[in-house]
Amino acid sequence: MPEPGAAWPPAPIRTGRLVLRESEPRDRAAFIELFASPDVGTYIGGPKPRDELERTTAELPGRRPGLFVVDLGGALIGMITLDPHDTDAAKTELGYLFLPEAWGHGYASEACTAALGWFAGANPGEKVALCTQTANAPSMRLAAKLGFTEVKRFEAYGAEQWLGVWSQQNARQP
Numbered sequence: 001m002p003e004p005g006a007a008w009p010p011a012p013i014r015t016g017r018l019v020l021r022e023s024e025p026r027d028r029a030a031f032i033e034l035f036a037s038p039d040v041g042t043y044i045g046g047p048k049p050r051d052e053l054e055r056t057t058a059e060l061p062g063r064r065p066g067l068f069v070v071d072l073g074g075a076l077i078g079m080i081t082l083d084p085h086d087t088d089a090a091k092t093e094l095g096y097l098f099l100p101e102a103w104g105h106g107y108a109s110e111a112c113t114a115a116l117g118w119f120a121g122a123n124p125g126e127k128v129a130l131c132t133q134t135a136n137a138p139s140m141r142l143a144a145k146l147g148f149t150e151v152k153r154f155e156a157y158g159a160e161q162w163l164g165v166w167s168q169q170n171a172r173q174p
Contacts, residue, residue: 020068030076090129
């Protein structure tokens with residue numbers, strides 16, 4: 001999550017192909033699709049029932065400090081989060097979810113690089129954590145590409161987890 005002094009929401013962040021922005025009412029259907037997808041849910045505890053999501057998802061979903069919608073051509077393809085993380089490794093954790101049709105195109109790398117760049121500018125010197133299952137090979141590759149370095153591995157949710165940390169000093173350009 002951005003530090004208390006950081007303005008939220010920031011102006012939309014534009015990359016070569018994407019816009020990182022606040023959520024809008026038009027994003028609701030894509031939020032539901034994201035959390036109902038069995039593919040997306042593989043490493044995060046499984047999909048949520050679509051009927052439950054239809055009932056419980058706000059008309060303006062995901063509008064909170066630390067959450068960016070990843071927009072491609074005017075449509076949500078994923079989301080990036082920068083949330084509080086309570087460990088010695090870092091005070092903030094990077095998270096990301098993308099719709100399956102957006103996988104394999106470099107969007108996650110592009111969006112995470114932009115979000116980390118914004119975070120570094122708003123919070124100079126602050127580190128960012130990332131946690132993922134070691135079995136999630138694409139996420140492990142992305143962590144390495146972004147410059148996260150391993151802090152530890154541990155068992156949680158019935159699977160081996162990986163915790164890495166990113167700082168401006170070890171950041172890599174994808």
